[in-house]
Amino acid sequence: MSVDPGWYVDPADPDTRRYWDGEGWIGAPIPVDATPPEGPPPAEPPPAPTPPTPTPPAAPAPATPTAGQPHPGQPHPGWPQPGQPHPGQPSGAPGRPQGPPPGWPAGGWAGRPPEPRPHGLPLAGFGARLVARLIDFAVVFALNAVVNGWFVWRLIEEVTPYWREVFRRAMAGDTSTEGLPQPSEQAGGLQVVILLIATALWLAYEVPTMASGGQTFGKRLVGVKVLPTSADEPLGFGRALRRWNTLGLPTLLWYCCGLGLLLQLVDALSPLFDHPLRQALHDKRAQTVVVQLPRTRRTTPDDRTDPSGDTP
Template identity: 45%
Template structure:
């Protein structure tokens, strides 16, 4: 069963039309791709009334008892307690009714000339099961699951997202060089005598002392990490909240939108999206933050349907491609434009 929810999507069999997908297959007639679909599934067309078949008196015929299958062979038949339903219009014959005898002189017609009884099937043949034993498909034909298009737009490619993230990292790194550079220089001035003494001991063949940071080094280190976290927050969260694009996303032609609307997601959701990834910067000192951020950046590959990263799921957002000059040609229905429905 497909995980794509019900809604209106482009028909993979004819991309110039759109049809309603109910989660398992296509329903209803196709409509043009640029038409506004109804808010829900297409109406079910009433079938024309079928004239009842003429009433025909049943003519019971003698049936031969089928031969029993060989031992060990499976026996196919209706389930226990099943009875053949009577045809429409059939009535129970009155008591005492008997099959009328054939006309005088009637004989069984002979078989065609040269006809012979067909030989029995070879060993290993089995009686096929009746038609009711095969499951019936719920739809007339099976089509591939359509690709999710939030709000009628294509999902951003993984390469585009990676390139945009690398550009944003470079921008934040430049900001840290400008603002955090003094603190990093002070930390190096504090660490250089310790490092020089350690190298001298190694060159002299003496067992070196353990490198232990001073209290001022630890304070400077935490200051650098906190400032780096704040710079990342001030760079990414406001831009994502107001326009859905950082500098990297603008250059790569992608955008962050909510799964429920194309309106700006607002600062609350923008901060929630950034915090799922950026707050782990405070744990760089123990390397746990770097590992979790690395896995978060890889998480879109775990969601082949919407390519949502963990920070996208936290804010109910998706990243879509908005190349320059592109226009949206299909206005989706309330559920059709949001795979999964409103969050």
Template identity: 65%
Template sequence: MSVAPGWYLDPADPDTRRYWDGEGWLGAPIPAEATPPAGPPPPEPEPEPEPATRADEPGPSAGQPSAGQPSAAAGHHAASGSGTPPPGYGPPPGGPHPGPAGGPPPGAPYPTWPGQQPEPRPHGLPLAGLGARLVARLIDIAVVLALNVVVNFWFVWQYIQQMSPPIAEAWRRIIDQDTTTEPLPAAGDQAGGLQIAILLIATALWMAYEVPSMASRGQTFGKRVMGLQVLPVSAAAPLGFGRALRRWNTLGLPTLLWFCCVGFLLQLIDSLSPLFDRPLRQALHDKRAQTVVVQLPRTPVPKDRPAPPGDTP
């Protein structure tokens, strides 16, 4: 998968940034600590042609380039647009050879280089931190749990009543240290149906809470609180209902399998998968929907905001 266009650290000079257009580096570098422009750099002006050599002037000696004709090595570095590389710098062993514009050919994996690889910035935005994503998910879980308390309470209460005989007997045996081998009393006849109804309602509430908001804004309530947004990898656009549903059902549908603990295990693996994914920190549901979670910039406080009453000297 190719990396989205944006400003990244120059692998040839980590103290500078350059613009990656998806296939190669463009424009002149800027200092790494400088704020990059919102889009690609402006095109560089074409160099003025060198004046023609007069007939009475001595020409260059054999094997020596003329003033207007750079050497092959200099031409190669100029074509790459990254200046003279440091000693020993080049494509990694076994890695793809840089393309004609200094980047990999279309479809090749993103190149690597010695040292720490710069973190991608999809659509010019930083990737969301794992801690912020966890807090946002916990907020969403709390909201969905509150909805279940309101909608699912009667079914849960009836299920507890159906399961009370075996639970009460098991608890009595633990308290009395009863070692009898007699089987526990059977649960009520409606216990199985109530369990299915509870899981269906819980899954439907989760889908109704998350999918529409993700389709239109790329945010749930928890993600809005934490300043996160989900965007497609291919373009900075709304997810749409189909992509939002694909993203949710990878994580949400295993709720129907909670009765045998398989569903919870699948959801745990999905939730932990961003810890091991590079470079975009995608969970399994992000990979299926081809989405990425980014951190939105915080709105700066305007400097010309009027002071509160009483603060003026």
């Protein structure tokens, strides 16, 4: 498997990027945090032609071989045949580099190229993203318990008589459905109101914080951040809203036999199958990428060096 042409971080110098044309590095390196140009770098000027070397005089005719010596033009026994590699040299076309590019890890580079580092930062793992999302869900659930609690309680009152009677008949072995207490028409309206409020709370919690800093409360705790793929800058409200729409709006379809929940599950698992940037469906729509921020180590008194001179 060959590596597709493109701009990659130079493993020999992680602070730079170079263009890989499928067979080798070409062009001059650029800083790793700079936006690479579209396509390969401009071609370098051809080297100045070298003057022709003088032709050496013809060698004298070889003497007539004696018995046991090979005839002129015939390879010596044990020597490599024409077109075969010399012992100790790798096989392959002459002049073509063998193995990985310079600086790339040997063995397996073709099947698994070096992981990209958007804006010089490593990609966030799926586990860290999942923990951050679960924390955010817990916060949104707490907001719903406060704002949506009364509507949920009214819905439970509407459907409880129906399910209580269904359970009683099931325990008695009665499978009939006649005479079951039906929820009122208000139950359907309550479901719609609950889903609308839950969606609005999720939007109000996530979109403004993502637009300004690329981090919700959960992402801040875990140490991951969302950045545009084009530049290291805030997402902005429009990009943050597009990113949330793909994952948040299907909440309104929970009413349709859980269809919205299925769409959200597919979106949440999509980073497991995306390469090389591990983008979820909502990341692809907004052209964003989730990176892992470096962990800052707290300085303790033992870590501080004593000032020069005598200490009391």
